[in-house]
Amino acid sequence: MEKALSPSSFPQGTPLDHRYQGEHPVRTLAYLLRPDRARLAGAVAVFAVRHSPLWLLPLITANIIDVVVQQRPISELWWNAAVLASMFIVNYPSAVVYSRLMSTTIRRLSTTLRSALCRRMQELSIGYHSRVSSGVLHAKVVRDVDTIEESLKQTAEVGLGAVTTMLGGLIVIGIRAPAFLPIFLVVVPAAALLIRLLRGRLRGRNETFRKEIEVLSSRVTEMTSLIHITRAHGLENTAIHRVDGQLDRVRTAGFRLDLLNGRVSSLAWNVLNALGVCCLIGAALVAYYGWLPVTAGDVVMLSTFFTTLTASTTALMGLAPTMTRGLESVRSIGEVLQAPDLESNDGKREIAGVTGAxxxxxxxxxxxxxxxxxxxxxxxxxxxxxxxxxxxxxxxxxxxxxxxxxxxxxxxxxxxxxxxxxxxxxxxxxxxxxxxxxxxxxxxxxxxxxxxxxxxxxxxxxxxxxxxxxxxxxxxxxxxxxxxxxxxxxxxxxxxxxxxxxxxxxxxxxxxxxxxxxxxxxxxxxxxxxxxxxxxxxxxxxxxxxxxxxxxxxxxxxxxxxxxxxxxxxxxxxxxxxxxxxxxxxxxxxxxxxxxx
Missing domain, CATH: 3.40.50.300 (P-loop containing nucleotide triphosphate hydrolases)
Known part of the structure; x- marks a missing residue:
């Protein structure tokens, strides 16, 4: 059984010794993750193995199509099938190993940060605690550390997935169809950026909807806290009217968001698939007229890679808000971990007894x-x-x-x-x-x-x-x-x-x-x-x-x-x-x- 993690097993001085103020939060995260360098490297290697079907499958599919179309020896079909089967066999154990390595690292970091925050709060002066509300400190210990956790998880899962898929796909294209590599290096980022811009239109409506939800939450909290006063003065209808008015605004904002979301999703789908069809037709024409040495399997592979690489690039761009929230939480935690207003007792005289004078x-x-x-x-x-x-x-x-x-x-x-x-x-x-x-x-x-x-x-x-x-x-x-x-x-x-x-x-x-x-x-x-x-x-x-x-x-x-x-x-x-x-x-x-x- 794996040994349970406890704060006492962590290097106690590490989180407090770092210079958070004025330091870029990426460097701070790198510093905090430094004790887990070997574990992180292992997690990345295992993830690449786990994720290999996403960038090897188009190549194997191309090989199998060429075996059929070009009437190659049937043994090539079995060899490709064996490679594909082996990738699926190692997927489950590699996923388990990756989860253990990455979860251990992230959980260790979050536990260390929470322990460091609690220890620092005990060291900060009463003057500091009188200025900073307990709710703010509670949010830093719970919400900010949780945000860092989620940011690291999503960055690791989505980011590593996108990066390994892109690197593997570009390497395969560079080896199998090198003439198309420059096209992919230009067209794929452009397509991903276009889709990102289309989805960016949703940000304003999402913000509006979120604010209306926050106002609704405030109204409901207010209503429940004042319910005795409301009942005592017979103001039930007034209270309900205030909430109903906000509910109407939430419904309207949500309806508009859903409509825009439907339009943007449809437009993005059409743009992506239209570009994919163009890639497919272009590759087919090149193969048909023999302009380049491209097989039928290559045509399918290039079309598949276009969609896969565009989705990976879009996913990387979509990580920006998540990463920004995580880095902002690192800054927020640093405000406490490096707050200078400490009660200083180090090196001072300890006493073993008091008479009371x-x-x-x-x-x-x-x-x-x-x-x-x-x-x-x-x-x-x-x-x-x-x-x-x-x-x-x-x-x-x-x-x-x-x-x-x-x-x-x-x-x-x-x-x-x-x-x-x-x-x-x-x-x-x-x-x-x-x-x-x-x-x-x-x-x-x-x-x-x-x-x-x-x-x-x-x-x-x-x-x-x-x-x-x-x-x-x-x-x-x-x-x-x-x-x-x-x-x-x-x-x-x-x-x-x-x-x-x-x-x-x-x-x-x-x-x-x-x-x-x-x-x-x-x-x-x-x-x-x-x-x-x-x-x-x-x-x-x-x-x-x-x-x-x-x-x-x-x-x-x-x-x-x-x-x-x-x-x-x-x-x-x-x-x-x-x-x-x-x-x-x-x-x-x-x-x-x-x-x-």
Whole structure:
């Protein structure tokens, strides 16, 4: 059995080391296919054998006709039949070998590119990901690589077929009827170009039809997404009328395209066959009057080759759009593989442990393109095990502080110290092993509860450890009631669970990692009263003995913090405990409408 391909079997550095920007995509493809040079050469050789009947059959047919017409020895008939039979016999095994060689090469390339894209996306900075939508990156991993795959397949199948047929046919003509070779070299490309031009008229109508289909898709998507609003306001007929109008335009565009397609196809067929008949008559006249040494078999061969070579030339010309799409996808992938906005950790100090002391020293940060800093002159020293809450109006800089703390962005001024060490010199990947984040919307993937809670841990988690974490997160009470317990699938983004259940699983995930630094970003803001009570109790266990940074609007989440830092305009305006700040009667007091902070 053939060994399965896996990303780990590929040269990991190859796709990322190439200079994509400014490089012609053909050279890039040649570079990416370089490890499979021998396999590709073998595939081309096997394909030539597989495809040989297309250019040898007219010659064998000519030989058999001449045997009959000229009454040659019957043994020549059997020899030609044997050659023909052998070509058909080797066709199947050669087709299988070619498919294995070419498929292995193309699948290896696509898997390598997808692996490289995923690895590069993990290396790109959070700033890059905030600028480039996930949908665009998803399209590059799936659609662009798929386009390259299809382009290579079609170019290999159609292109090699056309090239081998043309070369084989021209060689046969050059040997059997050399006087006709110059005519073929001129007339065949001209005929193919004429047919190509006729079919080119369809491009505009195809484009029109495609655009109408895209508009229809947009209208249907819009209708389905707004169906609740449509029903609520009794606008069903309006929605149907919008779609029906677009359906009429699609029908009209499709009808016109079909009519033009019929006309062009008929015209192209007539032109090609008329030229073929001219070739047949011309060769017959040459043979009849003896102007050149041409046999009856040669007449049939030349007529057949004219049609075959014209079809091959037309097929080569028709590959241009497919090849263009594939090369454009190579450029598109190169934009990610050589994007310069990377989080650089190579060569920096790795850390094996964290106590949780964090210090901001006159930290400032200004986003690219912004005139005003989001954070400026931030001085904050946090002791191990201390809980610090960050509050302030929208745009005060709270999220920026958290992003600086996680290392998603680097300070443009000042420094952030972890246990007295400047984080600018640390490998942030090793630091984040000791950090956990519980966001407002917990992030779960479409796996089991076990897989989500133990996500990222190097070793398999035993049942007792898993259960302890779930119990501490107040999650065991609902997990134990599920039919499959911890092996229950949670659905895409945890869709089969409630918001409170998802949040408690996020807390269990943080607990099982035993972080030294904990970040709670609006961890209870989207929950109802019952869920908030359970989550708050679980958070209390999670926060114990750890350095905690809390961003929240609800008073219940922050009132017990050791310190509350009130931010405004990226600066700390007030600092103290809840009671101290309430007594101060300043900005903190103004931020509290009822029970909100």
């Amino acid at each position: 964090v210090e901001f020293r006159r930290v400032g940060f200004t986003y690219e393109g912004s005139a005003e800093p989001s954070v400026s002159d931030l001085d904050l020293a946090v002791r191990p095990g201390e809980t610090v809450a960050l509050v302030g109006p929208s745009g005060a800089g709270k999220s920026t502080v958290l992003n600086l703390l996680i290392g998603f962005i680097r300070p443009t001024e000042g420094a952030i110290l972890l246990d007295g060490i400047d984080t600018a010199g640390l490998d942030l990947r090793t630091y984040r092993r000791f950090l956990s984040v519980v966001p407002q919307e917990s992030i779960l993937f479409a796996g089991t509860i076990r897989e989500n809670v133990a996500y990222g841990l190097p070793d398999e988690v035993d049942e007792d450890t898993l259960r302890t974490a779930l119990q501490a997160a107040n999650a065991w009470e609902f997990v134990s009631r599920l039919p499959e317990g911890v092996d229950t699938l949670v659905g895409q983004h945890g869709a089969r669970l409630s918001g409170g259940q998802r949040q408690r699983l996020a807390i269990a995930r943080a607990l099982i990692r035993d972080p030294r630094v904990l970040i709670l970003d609006e961890a209870t803001s989207a929950l109802d009263g019952r869920s908030e009570s359970l989550v708050q109790e679980a958070l209390g266990r999670l926060m114990s003995g750890r350095t905690v940074f809390v961003v929240a609007h609800r008073l219940s989440t922050i009132r017990n913090a050791d310190r509350i830092m009130v931010l405004e305009g990226g600066r700390i305006r007030e600092s103290g405990t809840h009671d101290e700040l309430v007594a101060l009667g300043g900005l903190y007091q103004q931020l509290q409408p009822g029970h909100a902070a």
